[in-house]
Amino acid sequence: MIKDIQLRVTLLEEKHPNILTRKSAKVLGISEAKISGIKVLRKSIDARKKQIIFNYKVAVYINEPVPETSAYHFDYRDVSKAKSIHIIGFGPAGMYAALRCVELGFRPIVLERGKNVQDRRRDLKAINQDHFVNEDSNYCFGEGGAGTYSDGKLYTRSLKRGDVRRIFENLVFHGATDQILVDAHPHIGTNKLPKVVQNVRETIINHGGEVHFDTKVTDFVIKDNTIKTLVLQNGEAMDVDKVILATGHSARDIYYLLYEKNIALEAKSFAMGVRVEHPQHIIDSIQYSCSGDRDDLLPAASYSLVEQVNGRGVYSFCMCPGGFIVPSATANGEVVLNGMSPSKRNNQFANSGIVVEINAHKDLYKYEHFGVFKALEYQKDLEQLAFNAGGRTQTAPAQRLTDFVEGKLSADLNPSSYQPGLKSAPLHSLLPKLIGGSLRNGFKIFGEKMKGYYTEEANVIGVESRTSSPVSIPRNERLEHPQISNLFPCGEGGGYAGGIVSAAMDGERCAEAACGIVD
Template sequence: MLKQEIELLLTPEIAFDELARYDAILSQAGVKPGEADFVHLKRRSIDARGRQPLVRLRADIYSSRPPAELFGPWFFYPNVKSNSQKTIVVGAGPAGLFAALRCIELGIKPIVLERGRDVRARRRDLAAINKEQQVNPDSNYCFGEGGAGTYSDGKLYTRATKRGDVGRVLRRLVQHGATPDILVDAHPHIGTNKLPAVVQALREAIIEAGGEVRFDTRVTDLLLENNQLRGVVTAAGEAIEAEATILATGHSARDIYELLHRRGVLIEAKPFALGVRVEHPQELIDQAQYRRAERGLLPAASYSLVHQTEVRGQQRGVFSFCMCPGGFIVPAATAPGEVVVNGMSPSRRDSRFANSGIVAAVELSDMDVAQHGPLAGLHFQQQIEQLACQAAGGTQRAPAQLLGDFLKNKPSAHLLETSYQPGLVSVRMDEVLGPVLAERLRQGFRDFGRKIPGYATNAAQIVGVESRTSAPIRIPRDKDTLQHPVVAGLFPCGEGAGYAGGIVSAAMDGERCAEAVAALARR
């Protein structure tokens, strides 16, 4: 029986000590230890607004055994190996994996097709990018089991709470090996060192329940007749048929966008954002946010920044994106001849560096829609990524400039130590970004420098380019059936279709698409 709900502020020393926290919660609530059977910690967040950073907790105190649903529900998967109803799931990122598991729960056999390799084999391809600067177009930081999020941080925070059950997604992750802390923390995070094992467990659950997961299986064509999708064709020439196809390929599968456009499937150009990664000493961010460089038990400090800019009479937002405290900048190109950067953090977030994307909105009016049609945003991205590669010498080394020098529009005689393994080359970033985008970022950085002391100085450097913030294309779908408005049997899903923006929102969208497939089958 629920006795009392309580919210309180504690010092980190007490908040992160289980016994001390328990005593503090009961004391604050005026409850004697013998009167409480169980204390359920519901939420934990850092409150750094005062002189002394504190930890804000919300907890429920139970006077008797708490309800079973407090610890679940857990998920049990029926065996669908011999089921006649099948669904193809293209892509084994969070949208695809969660779509497959939800299909199984609904009695549908999923056939998951992933162009890249499994999480363990992917590591060799990532090492080849970092050390040998060789990009495998099918297995890299974006493609492969788990999708882009597996080796790009594993942040689980989302604002898309109206799109599905966030708690359900987090509980499924915990059931498959994620730390239970993600059920409590305001900004949950698994970490790139731990997320691969969770992804592998999700895959094993699919296979154990009779689903299929095929790696090194790239889709190259559609079995499309009279606006009815009957299945797909792989690079090996195999035709795979199913009643429905969930397309969950992620935001960087440019060949899929081109395939859809070539086959006359309706797609649309959409706005996205593009900019750079900025890298600071983590100590500087800790000092600014916690007012002390030694954070003790507190996690590496993060930040969230936004500013409205105006250049040539056009207003555009500039904002921080995928901030990675205690993290690393990584190469996220998906083809030779381009340079793309992203950020990641291990679970402990113990790197000496903090990095974040700082990006500006790119609207349809900024693209050449007249020439490239729905692929205009894709061409916009490609052009800047190729310029970045050329400016830095044609390898995976990235163009970079000291932030203070960028603001003064002067070249950097030297660069700082970096977490980016392939290395940096000093470049005037205006030459890569162009004058309009560069000026937007300057306005944003100047504003951010007023908000965070030391931020907009030569203590930091910008690294280019951060261009894969979201898909530059939307694959339309009916808002009720989630099916493509023209092509029956096609269910656009997740980030690649323009309906999600991170691991959790993509997972929720995958589950919704699976439910839509099941609903269609019942008609």
Template sequence: MIRNIQVRLSLEEAEVENMLEQKIALHLGLPASEFTFKILRKSIDARKPTIYFNYKLAVYMKGETLDKTEYTFDYQDVSKAKAIHIIGFGPAGMWAALRCLELGFKPIVFERGKNVQDRRRDLKAINQDHVVGEDSNYCFGEGGAGTYSDGKLYTRSLKRGDVRRIFESLVHHGAKEDILVDAHPHIGTNKLPKIVQNMRETILKFGGEVHFNTRVTDFNIRDNRLKSIVLQNESEIAVERVILATGHSARDIFELLHKKKVALEAKSYAMGVRVEHPQEIIDSIQYHCSGHRNTLLPAASYSLVEQVKGRGVYSFCMCPGGFIVPAATAPGEVVVNGMSPSKRNNLFANSGIVVEINVDKDIPKYEHFGALKGLEYQKDLERLAFTSGGRTQTAPAQRLTDFVEGRLSTDLNPTSYQPGLKSAPLHSLLPKLIGSRLRTGFKAFGEKMHGYYTAEANIVGVESRTSSPVTIPRTKTLEHVQIKGLFPCGEGGGFAGGIVSAAMDGERCAEAAVVGL
């Protein structure tokens, strides 16, 4: 009989060979030769000075079969099947396409950006030459924003779909099985591109199509039904069902739909800055240590939240052992984001620290923009960062303590941000709505994590692409509330907030789009 048990090891015990097996044997009262086991879940409890590894285990008695996976992926040859057109090839679009293969429909994907290999040159251009490619950058291209900005898989969207299925799909395409058990799974920006490429090859192998460098520029709508899409080369493609999975930064799509009077809604979101500490500081706080952390422990992370004047101030996309990257999608703007390699072995820890923006209450001066009011406010903050950073991809920055205390930094700390930093008075440049709450929030975070509030940390502006500022509303059947045949999907539709939730939404939209075909 298979048993599920929980075992924990102290850090000292974890350094002893075969100690986990010994603990299981002690728990069961059986010799190790009588069982095998599989780790179902692994987490670290570092709340107290004695650090523990917690394990949830499935124990199999001698002779029982060890289950490795829960899912099989039955991809069909769809080369001659009915088509589902998908716009965007980030997580939502990719998993929508893979699900179409299982359902027996042919996914035809249009992606404005380049494949993962060719994207690298454009990332080099923005980092080294400060040249922003509008269709190929950290946000646009094969795999979407997640491909080259971390690959974190942690999600709270447990009611939206089957998280385990998404993880096993990643393992099926080359990810390590560790993601199936880690409490905060992470692939890493150096590993994810190959997995994304493998997914594309699966889609092509079974008869799907993926068209890169193919931006959609228009929608032909008649009698409230989407009839065709127009591509950047002016070719027109007749469509029956379209999954719109263009991501949170495809502003041209929002503006096109708004111009055509397609129903959109302004959506509340969050903006702020990215804070960067030496990783050793975060390790010392979280692991109660001085100097280097134990080699069994990963680079420490944190999650912080504080209510300030009726709005949440919180950490977002925390990247231990990571880098800050330039995430602009057009010239004339500066946007920062974070990423970590798989080993999380860089010298710095960075995280977005952002403030909730209630678009119905907080930005009355933008009301005349209607559904795009949050988008226009977002644009203005990014233009401000561009100007104050020196009108390149150099980002405006300030020492954390100087920002809170309201003084210009005479110099800045070392940084992982490759385009470079420029000292700027962010304490006075940021709108009061954001800046005053950040200052209060940082003080509160320093009280929760002693050592966090330090002159050794920089804040870098601006962190503005946390989620879409627009919702493309849909019905319970996931079809647009007004336009038949259009299925808004993922982060761009306002229905997801990361790789896993976007992937689950992509699968759901594929299942909805094929109904009745």
């Protein structure tokens, strides 16, 4: 017999190796000897009260053996002779689109401007150490897209858009830990993601698909309102039938190309701000109500903050406990920040984007003349501002949190995980009022909500500007562009996702649409 039950375990109890069996026996009113095994289905930590509680959902096996860990199975077919579907971009959306094509019996041909995960590392080193951005291979571009050298947090609010469990099982099938199927806040870590991404590529190739790196699409040929040909940077032209456009939100050249071809785009509301970095022990002590180091059983603490400031949302974004701030620019002449963390989340810093909602239709009147690109131009200006304020390298402008809020230049800064370095700058006066003013008020409120958060030991660093796309590419109910047949805008670049999991789910949906399955 198998019984699913919920258990509450205190931190002290959690240290006991047999605690789940003992508690299960008590809840079920049976002897421990009758329990042949326990499988954890869900685990979360509740640290809202002084007493930290581990909440478990477990399957208790009574007088019957626990099955081996389920091997997740995906029915990938031999597609070497099947009809082709071209996919531009090999981020989460492109990868999952390609895998779904293979399942459905179509042959994906993936074109990716960046390098494979291994070669990409050299370009990341160049950004961090030499302040040089390779415009085709960086933290956003290359195998696995922006999702590879990322945090690998897998939570999504887009539960309605697809089958999250299926996405997770597929990650496990390709080498991610099966812990992601259990944790309430699943996370893979930047050290583990490249192998998973590489395994996805191998599945595609081993089943007859193609994945081409260093292959940038620079033009499309459209005839009779149908996409016919892709032109690559090396001049090669490729005739195509269906095209999934999964180029992400940083491929500005693709937006410009669509615009030049009179293909409809829309300006999109988004959010921008700064990244704030605290010593991890401060966040731990707030979240776990502890004075010294957190208990070894507890992961580096995270937080999620959201507040309305004068009717405008200010919120934390992509919080990385035990992580690093990374330079995520895709061109020289701009400074863009994002965060990542290793699977153990054992770095000494906690960083998070703190961003302000920007309504593309109400807030950007000075940028109206840029039309559909008004939000994108605003984003570019902010990134260039950060570049200039940081000293025209990848060094980022920064201020102590308290100085930022009080409007003072910082005489010195706190240590930081950001490898290219920080330069003291008056971000409080440099940032547009819309962002700077909302952030300053927001930080004060956050400090009241989380005692200890508002501290001079934290740095505010500029800028967090790529939270989502500032442009969207419309599509109809068949997920095709309304003007161009056989072109399927997909993932974050189209404005249909915000994160790894939602991009992956959208990739699957677009593949289904391109393969002729429409729900």
